[in-house]
Amino acid sequence: MTLTSPYDVYQRAQVDTASPAKLVVMLYDGAIRFLKQGQTAMQQGNREKQNHCLVRAQRIITELASSLDMEAGGDIAANLMALYQFMHEQLVLANLQDDVDKVQKVREMLESLREAWAQVEIAVREPSSTVVASGAEVLHAA
Amino acid sequence: MGLSTSGINFSGLVSGMDTEALIQQIIQVESRRKTIWSTQQSQLTQRLSGLQALQAQLLGFQSAISQVTIQTAFKTATATSSAESVARVTATADAIPGTYLLEVSQLATNHKIGTSAQASADTALGLSGSFVVNGKQVTVAASDNLRDIAARINDAKAGVTASVLSVSSNEHYLVLTAQNSGAVNAISLNDLGSDNVLQSLGLVSGTTSIKNAITNGAQSDKFADTSTAIGTLLNLSGAPSGTIQINGVDIAIDLSTDSLNSLVTKINNAGAGVTASVVTVNENGSTRYRLQITGASTPTFTDNEHILETLGILKAGYGNELVQAKDAQFKIDNMSLTSSSNTLTNIIQGTTITLLDADATNPKKTTITIARDTGSVKNAIKGFVQAYNDTIDLIKKYDYFDTETYETGPLFGNATINALTAELMAVVSDTVAGAPSDMSMLAQVGITLDPTGSGKLVLKESDLDNALNNRLGDVERLFRVMGSTSDPRLTYVIATGKTKATGTPLTVEITQVATQAQAVASIAQTQASTATERLTFNGTLFGNREYSITLNAGNTIDDTIAQINADATLSRYLVASKDENGRLVLTSKQYGSKAAFTVVSDQAAANNNSGIGTTVLSVQGQDVAGTINGEPATGDGQFLTGNSGNATTDGLQIRVTATTTGIIGTVTVTRGIADQVFQLIRRFTDSINGALTDETKTIQQQIDEIKQRISAFDEAMQRRAQDLRAQFTRMETALNKMRSEAQRLAAIMGQPSLLSNLGA
Numbered sequence: 001m002t003l004t005s006p007y008d009v010y011q012r013a014q015v016d017t018a019s020p021a022k023l024v025v026m027l028y029d030g031a032i033r034f035l036k037q038g039q040t041a042m043q044q045g046n047r048e049k050q051n052h053c054l055v056r057a058q059r060i061i062t063e064l065a066s067s068l069d070m071e072a073g074g075d076i077a078a079n080l081m082a083l084y085q086f087m088h089e090q091l092v093l094a095n096l097q098d099d100v101d102k103v104q105k106v107r108e109m110l111e112s113l114r115e116a117w118a119q120v121e122i123a124v125r126e127p128s129s130t131v132v133a134s135g136a137e138v139l140h141a142a
Numbered sequence: 143m144g145l146s147t148s149g150i151n152f153s154g155l156v157s158g159m160d161t162e163a164l165i166q167q168i169i170q171v172e173s174r175r176k177t178i179w180s181t182q183q184s185q186l187t188q189r190l191s192g193l194q195a196l197q198a199q200l201l202g203f204q205s206a207i208s209q210v211t212i213q214t215a216f217k218t219a220t221a222t223s224s225a226e227s228v229a230r231v232t233a234t235a236d237a238i239p240g241t242y243l244l245e246v247s248q249l250a251t252n253h254k255i256g257t258s259a260q261a262s263a264d265t266a267l268g269l270s271g272s273f274v275v276n277g278k279q280v281t282v283a284a285s286d287n288l289r290d291i292a293a294r295i296n297d298a299k300a301g302v303t304a305s306v307l308s309v310s311s312n313e314h315y316l317v318l319t320a321q322n323s324g325a326v327n328a329i330s331l332n333d334l335g336s337d338n339v340l341q342s343l344g345l346v347s348g349t350t351s352i353k354n355a356i357t358n359g360a361q362s363d364k365f366a367d368t369s370t371a372i373g374t375l376l377n378l379s380g381a382p383s384g385t386i387q388i389n390g391v392d393i394a395i396d397l398s399t400d401s402l403n404s405l406v407t408k409i410n411n412a413g414a415g416v417t418a419s420v421v422t423v424n425e426n427g428s429t430r431y432r433l434q435i436t437g438a439s440t441p442t443f444t445d446n447e448h449i450l451e452t453l454g455i456l457k458a459g460y461g462n463e464l465v466q467a468k469d470a471q472f473k474i475d476n477m478s479l480t481s482s483s484n485t486l487t488n489i490i491q492g493t494t495i496t497l498l499d500a501d502a503t504n505p506k507k508t509t510i511t512i513a514r515d516t517g518s519v520k521n522a523i524k525g526f527v528q529a530y531n532d533t534i535d536l537i538k539k540y541d542y543f544d545t546e547t548y549e550t551g552p553l554f555g556n557a558t559i560n561a562l563t564a565e566l567m568a569v570v571s572d573t574v575a576g577a578p579s580d581m582s583m584l585a586q587v588g589i590t591l592d593p594t595g596s597g598k599l600v601l602k603e604s605d606l607d608n609a610l611n612n613r614l615g616d617v618e619r620l621f622r623v624m625g626s627t628s629d630p631r632l633t634y635v636i637a638t639g640k641t642k643a644t645g646t647p648l649t650v651e652i653t654q655v656a657t658q659a660q661a662v663a664s665i666a667q668t669q670a671s672t673a674t675e676r677l678t679f680n681g682t683l684f685g686n687r688e689y690s691i692t693l694n695a696g697n698t699i700d701d702t703i704a705q706i707n708a709d710a711t712l713s714r715y716l717v718a719s720k721d722e723n724g725r726l727v728l729t730s731k732q733y734g735s736k737a738a739f740t741v742v743s744d745q746a747a748a749n750n751n752s753g754i755g756t757t758v759l760s761v762q763g764q765d766v767a768g769t770i771n772g773e774p775a776t777g778d779g780q781f782l783t784g785n786s787g788n789a790t791t792d793g794l795q796i797r798v799t800a801t802t803t804g805i806i807g808t809v810t811v812t813r814g815i816a817d818q819v820f821q822l823i824r825r826f827t828d829s830i831n832g833a834l835t836d837e838t839k840t841i842q843q844q845i846d847e848i849k850q851r852i853s854a855f856d857e858a859m860q861r862r863a864q865d866l867r868a869q870f871t872r873m874e875t876a877l878n879k880m881r882s883e884a885q886r887l888a889a890i891m892g893q894p895s896l897l898s899n900l901g902a
Contacts, residue, residue, distance in 0.1 A: 047214045047235055058205045066198035070190045070842075078842050081197060082829040088201045089824065092208045097636060 021121040024064070028114035031060040035091075035107040042100050054095040054103070061088045083109070161870040168866060169859055176855050183848045188552035190841050192540035196559070197834055199536045200823050206529035207823075209522040210816045216618040218515040221493055225508035230496045237492030237512045245473040245505035246497050250484045253320040253328045253467030255460045256307070258344025263288040263306050263314040271337020272380060274452065275318070276300035276330050279378055282339055288316050291343070302329055316343065320467060324482020328467035332451035332458055335382045346458035350445060353457035359416070359436030360443065363454030365402060368420050368431050369696060372405075372453065373398040384447035388414040389437065395449050402433050405453075409435060416441045428704045470497050473505070516610040523606060523621070526816055527589060530570065531598045537563055538597075558833045562826055567597055569818045574620055576645015576812040581609075581616035584815055621814040629807030631800040635781065638793030639821040643813030648771035648791065651805045652798055656766040656780040659683065659730040659737040663753030666724035667699040675751050677706075681739035681760070683715050683730055693752060699726060702752055715739070726752050730763060734779030738762035766798045770809065 038053030065084040068077045087106045094102035209215060214235040221233035229244055260267070269291075270284040278300035282291050288306050295304035301322065307315045320327045333340045340346045352360045365375050373381025376397075383396035391414035395405065402420050409418035416437040423430050433453065435441060443450055450456040469480040474489065481489070484497040490510065499506045540553040541563075553559050571591060573582040580586060588605025592598045609617050618624065623643060625634025632650055637643065675693040680686065691709055693702050699720055706718035706728070716739070719727045730737035740760045747755030765777035773788040782798050784791025800806045813821075826834045 047212075051209075051212060051214065055205055055209070058201070062198055062201040062205070065201055066195065068194060070194045070838075075842065075846075078838060081194065081838070082835060085197065085201065085827050085832075085835070086829040089204065089827070089829075092204050092820075096208055096212055098213075 019121065019125075021117060025114060025117045025121050027060050027064055028110055028117060031057045031064075032107060032110050032114065034060070035103055035110070038095075039100055039103050039107070042098060042103065047098075050098070051095060054091050057106075058088055058091050061091070083113070161867075161874075165863055165866045165870070169863055172862065173855075173859060176852055176859075179848050179852055179855075183845055183852075185552065186841050186845045186848070189540075189556070190838065190845070192551070192553045193834060193838050193841065196533075196536055196540070196553075197827060197838070199533050200827055200834075203529040203533050204820060204823055206525045207816050207820045210519075210526050211622045211814070211820060215522050215622070216519055216614060218518045219492065219512050220515045220517075221510065221512045223495075223508045223510055225506070226498075228497075228499045228506040228508040229510070230498065231510050232494050233512055234492045237490070239512050239514055240490075241512075242474055242490055242510040243476075243507065244495070244510055245507050246470070246500040247473075247502050247505040248468055248471040249497055249500045250323040250470035250482055251465050251468045252323045254463075254465035255318050255329060255331075255345060256462040256464050257288075257316040258462060259309075260288050260314045260316070260343075261312050263308060267291070267343075269337075269339045269342050271339045272334045272378075273337070273340045274330075274332050274334060274376070274378075275302055277376065279334070279376075281379075288314055292316055301327065315462075316345070317464065318345070322482065323467070323470075323484065325467050325469045326482050330457070331460075333448045334378070334452065335380065335447045340458070341461075344461040347461045349459045350443075350451065350456040351459065352440070352443070353451075353454050354432075355440070356434060356436065358438065358440055359434060360440070360455045361421070361435070362402075362433040364423060364425060364430035364432055366428075366430060367696075368402040371397065371399050371401050376452070378452075382447035382449050382452060384449055386446045386449050387442075387444035388412065388416055388435065389441045390414075390444075397449060397452060402431055405433055414441065426708075428708050429700060470500070472497065472500075514614060516607070516614065519610060519614075519617075520603075520606060523587075523589075524601065526621075527599045527601050530566070530819070533566070534563070534597045556837070558826070558837045561833065562822075563597065565822055566819065567591065569822055570599060570815060572815065572818070574645070574812055574814055575643060576810060577619050577814075578616060581613055581620060584620065587617055587620060619812055619814055621816040623811070623813045623817040625794075625796075625809055625811045627796065627807055627809045629800075631798065632807050632809060633797040633799070634809055634811070635795040635797050636793075637795070637811050637813070639824055640786075640792040641784065641794045641811060641813075642790045642792070643811040644790060645810065645812045647808035647810045648794075649805060649808050650768065650770050650782075650796065650798070651772075652766060652768035652782075652800055652803045654764060654767035654777070655801050655803060656733040656777065656798065657763045658733050659739055659761040659763040661728040661739070661741050661754070661759045661761045662721060663726040663747065664755055665747045665749055665753035666720075667702070667726065667749055667751060667753055668724065669750040670701075671695055671697045671750050673745075676744040677741055677752060677754060678744075679712070679715075679739055679741050683732065683737050683739040699724065699752075702726065726754065730761075732763070732779060734763050734765040734777070736763075736779065768798070768803075770794060770796065 034053045034057040038050050038057065041047075041049035041053060061084050065081055065088070068081055068084075070077045070081070087109055090102045090106050093099065094106070217235035219233040219235065219237040219239065221231040221237060223229050223231045223244075228246060264287050266285045266287055268284045269282055269286065272279055272281045274280070275295055275298055278298040280294050280298045280300075282294055286294070292304040292306050295302060295318065301320065303319045303321060305317050305319070307317050309315070318329055318331075320329050331340055331346055333346070341348060354361045354363070365372065367375060371381070378397070381397035383394075383398060385392050385394045387393070388409065391412050393408055393412045393414070395408065400408070406418045406420055409416065414437075416435050418433060418435050420431050421434055423432060433455075435455065443456055445451060445456055448458075451458060469482050470484050470486075471478070471480050473479065479489065486493075486495040486497065489495065490512070493510070493512065495510065537553075537559060540551045541556065541559050542551040543554055544550070570584055570589075584590070584599075587609040588602035590600055590602075592600050623637050623641075625637060627634055627650075628647065671693065672695065674695045675697075676690055677693065678688060678690045680688045689711055691706065691712060693705060697705065703718040703720060703726070706712050706716075712718075715732070716728050716730050719729065721727050728741060730739060738761070740758050741754055742758045743752055743754040743756060745751050745756065747753045763779070766780055766782050767775075767777045768782060769775055770782065770784050770791045773791045774785045775782045775788075775791065776785055777783075780797050780799060782796050784794040786792055794809070794811060796809050798806065824832075826832050829835055
């Protein structure tokens with residue numbers, strides 16, 4: 001039996017109780033965090049950590065891509081899929097080429113998308129704008 | 143009769159027919175087309191889900207591939223220490239396999255000194271005055287207790303940690319610990335003037351000895367300048383003054399006014415039988431100065447007010463030295479080495495060794511072994527095979543044909559999926575151009591296509607292990623994209639997916655070599671400057687942001703060079719030096735046209751300044767130019783990249799450090815299987831023109847069209863129903879009229895049967 005830190009418990013509780021939109025925001029946050037760490041590792045020449053961080057971010061993006069609901073999401077979901085593919089590829093290349101700029105570009109894209117999702121998440125919580133919420137929730141299947 | 147042609151319908155009031163049911167039947171027949179569309183829509187949606195699942199799978203596949211094609215994949219090393227209690231070791235990708243014998247005779251220690259025992263840690267000690275810790279002045283007040291003094295020392299940030307150690311209620315010590323280990327980080331302490339705070343605390347003893355001994359004499363610590371007062375250089379408030387003795391001869395010194403130069407004059411004029419002089423020493427690229435005093439034999443020094451201690455001629459003995467400042471002493475393969483720290487970085491390339499135990503008489507031994515970590519490469523290759531097979535499985539999940547039920551998967555017969563599968567299988571069975579023939583196929587390292595025709599790869603681990611252990615470099619070529627050059631002046635940098643990896647040598651011809659931007663002063667400086675001088679830099683090299691440096695008054699050309707090279711900003715961009723004529727030369731670190739900069743002085747060029755002058759000097763480097771394989775290439779500094787659209791060298795980048803033009807040598811690019819698969823997937827998933835992307839877009843469009851068609855049809859059907867209702871209503875009205883007419887006729891003609899014929 002492995003020991004579980006209170007932080008892990010807290011994190012899991014967050015994930016378990018989160019709305020789909022909140023989950024998406026959390027995934028974005030995770031990806032952005034790994035990219036930041038990856039950039040630092042890159043600048044320090046720590047290839048092992050760089051690889052670890054960028055691969056973790058790639059996995060998150062793969063997760064986001066596979067959770068897209070193409071049927072319900074329509075064009076927006078298709079566009080998001082294209083964005084996820086682009087960002088994922090940039091990260092793979094950045095890792096192969098030790099290209100900090102590529103990571104930065106993806107990070108900026110993720111950060112601006114994250115803001116959009118955060119707005120959606122607020123809309124979900126505040127019923128006054130349920131139209132936006134229901135429209136957005138269908139993009140990523142819960 | 144309330145018959146209506148508007149919204150409300152009265153079904154069959156006259157005719158007796160169920161007209162609404164009739165209408166629904168008619169609509170249903172006409173809606174059969176819609177059912178076909180809905181079926182189509184659900185099929186398309188299934189196809190879309192299949193494509194999406196495949197796209198996500200391919201992302202994961204690319205990640206897995208990158209673990210084999212990344213630079214470090216084949217370079218991981220493991221480092222082990224046979225005696226972990228003596229030393230621990232970690233290795234990075236740069237470590238080179240080998241075995242090293244490490245013998246540790248002494249560990250590096252952090253210098254630690256203590257006060258004499260104090261009765262209380264919280265009672266004012268009544269000590270006031272200043273002292274110097276590692277060059278930082280600390281001033282204490284009479285009201286300070288032991289803890290207050292510790293806090294003041296810590297506030298000085300002198301690389302020393304002060305703490306109070308309480309052994310019992312009436313036995314307390316102030317302990318100073320050097321923050322870094324090693325002899326070079328020994329704590330330097332001296333009292334100032336007549337306060338003698340350190341001595342009262344027992345941190346230093348009353349005896350002094352020569353600090354920096356030289357033959358027949360002593361030398362001072364290092365100072366930045368020869369003409370500035372020592373007190374100013376050391377940033378002392380209340381620098382000591384008094385009369386010292388050398389060989390018993392009185393010399394009056396005031397460190398608040400005396401500089402190294404004036405000290406030399408005073409000592410030489412004192413008739414003490416010694417010679418004083420200033421010598422220069424180089425410290426990290428900067429010139430530093432020491433005062434040297436020598437006689438026929440080592441002179442005697444008598445200090446006063448700690449003046450000689452402040453200069454670093456003498457040092458006070460430690461009152462209570464708890465731990466000496468020692469360097470680590472060890473041997474690697476019988477070569478004796480020392481280190482101020484117990485953490486040895488890159489003493490063996492690519493490793494970090496932490497020394498943990500030592501013995502002076504019988505050195506502690508451990509064997510450090512660095513080996514290639516084929517385990518992690520193997521895992522990466524297994525990950526590649528697994529991801530390939532997962533992709534094939536996923537494709538099968540959506541692209542199948544059941545020969546018994548004639549059931550087909552949503553992506554069955556899809557041309558894009560068929561092409562992807564066929565190309566994947568072709569690539570993994572292909573040979574790598576330029577690789578040795580016995581190591582040019584995956585089959586040769588135990589990875590073959592499943593003989594049952596499932597399309598999956600089968601891994602024979604023993605074959606892979608064998609290849610990894612004996613032919614690691616060749617295995618690497620089999621997976622990664624790699625380049626090699628025939629000349630040390632050429633370095634392969636990168637190839638893109640568009641570079642054709644022919645595996646044959648491509649000739650590199652250089653027509654222009656890369657140069658740095660270089661500004662040369664018009665006049666050589668031969669005299670020390672008399673005033674400060676401001677040099678202002680700008681240009682592309684500086685990001686088009688102005689940067690200025692103020693050169694010190696009294697600078698010689700060497701001082702100016704040292705000052706520029708020590709400047710944190712300037713030293714990032716350029717290097718200062720002098721040419722054979724003694725003129726100042728500023729050379730950009732970067733090569734090429736982007737290394738453009740300007741420099742200008744606020745003083746007209748003269749032999750007592752930098753010689754840059756007030757006319758803006760504007761200089762620029764040039765980019766390398768030439769061809770690779772005879773194809774055009776674009777230079778950026780030393781980097782030469784094959785132009786976009788080139789048949790072979792598109793995106794191929796090499797670094798050219800040659801300083802002459804002409805044919806320099808060749809570059810050879812090979813593309814391993816994993817990278818080929820990667821490029822193949824890129825082509826299919828490209829977000830702009832990838833086949834899978836197109837396919838997704840097309841299906842999305844088709845679904846949208848069907849949705850529109852259905853909704854347009856629903857509207858049309860609604861209108862149709864309304865039309866029908868209107869028609870039936872008109873019919874009922876007509877029937878009603880006819881019925882009234884018939885009743886009238888029947889009454890006239892006396893034939894009631896007419897009515898029943900009309901269905902009334």
